[in-house]
Amino acid sequence: MMTGEQLDIIDALWRPGQPAGTAVFVILDSARDKRIYGAVDGTRLPKDCLYSGDLPWQMQMTAPYLVQLEPQDRFTEYLLANGWGDCWGVFLRTETGIRQLRKHLRQFLRVRDEAGHRLIFRYYDPRVLRVYLPTCTAEEIETFYGPVKSFVMEGENPGEILEFRNQNGRLITRKAVMASAAR
Numbered sequence: 520m521m522t523g524e525q526l527d528i529i530d531a532l533w534r535p536g537q538p539a540g541t542a543v544f545v546i547l548d549s550a551r552d553k554r555i556y557g558a559v560d561g562t563r564l565p566k567d568c569l570y571s572g573d574l575p576w577q578m579q580m581t582a583p584y585l586v587q588l589e590p591q592d593r594f595t596e597y598l599l600a601n602g603w604g605d606c607w608g609v610f611l612r613t614e615t616g617i618r619q620l621r622k623h624l625r626q627f628l629r630v631r632d633e634a635g636h637r638l639i640f641r642y643y644d645p646r647v648l649r650v651y652l653p654t655c656t657a658e659e660i661e662t663f664y665g666p667v668k669s670f671v672m673e674g675e676n677p678g679e680i681l682e683f684r685n686q687n688g689r690l691i692t693r694k695a696v697m698a699s700a701a702r
Contacts, residue, residue, distance in 0.1 A: 527698045528599055531680045532610055532671055533590050540614045541668065543588045545598065546624065546643035547608040550581035555607060559584045562594040565617050569625055569643075583608075583628075583643050585621050604677030609645050615666040623665040645672035649681055657688030 532543045546569070549555040556579070559566055565587040568574070574582065588595045588610075602608065613620055630640045642648050649672060655663060664685040674681045674694065682693040 528603065528680060529590050531682065531695060532588070532612075537612065538614065541612050542614070542616075543590075543610060543612055544617070544620060545586050545588055545608050545610050547584045547586060547598075547602075548606070548641065548643050549584060551607050551644075552602070552605065553580070554601065555584075556580045558594060558597055559586060562586065562592075564589060564592060564594055567617060567621050569621060569628060571625070583641075585617060585624065587617055603673055606645050606673070608643050609648050610671040612668045612671070613666050614668065620666060623667075627663065645681075648672060649674070649683075652683050652690055653692070655690065660685050660690055661688050 547555050547559060549559065567585050568579070569583040569585055570578065586594070588598075598607065615623075627640055627642055629637050632638055640647075642651060648670060652660070652663075652670070667685070669682050669684040671680065671682045673679065678697050680695045680697055682695075684691040684693070
């Protein structure tokens with residue numbers, strides 16, 4: 520695990536030297552805050568609900584949403600200013616499009632426990648994902664990541680930026696301190 524580096528969150532998400540075609544997405548948990556759904560609904564950035572079908576409005580307002588981000592966009596700025604530190608969601612980098620990414624991510628929304636009961640897996644909550652990923656086997660990492668190159672999220676301390684990468688089934692963890700938190 521690398522640690523001690525100081526980064527601005529924008530630089531952490533859009534790292535210099537990323538391959539051309541790398542996109543940054545966020546999976547937002549609109550159940551975390553009533554402002555999330557309105558912000559997602561109002562953005563012109565590419566977005567899609569991870570749930571499918573004709574959802575009742577109550578479900579639409581609390582569903583997880585996948586949004587492709589741009590570094591200089593008002594929505595991105597709003598999200599980072601208001602959601603970082605409040606577990607609004609997790610960020611990820613990929614070289615695939617929103618349709619393929621949504622299809623991949625949807626398969627993890629429901630899981631079965633040891634007794635066979637179906638459960639909703641809220642992996643898009645950073646408190647869940649940062650605990651879950653280190654428990655995965657190499658095969659589980661390969662399956663879960665699929666087209667995702669890395670996940671980026673707040674640490675237990677919101678001044679921390681955690682990045683989890685898949686390197687041939689091996690989880691690589693990078694921890695940095697937000698430049699604004701280091702002052």
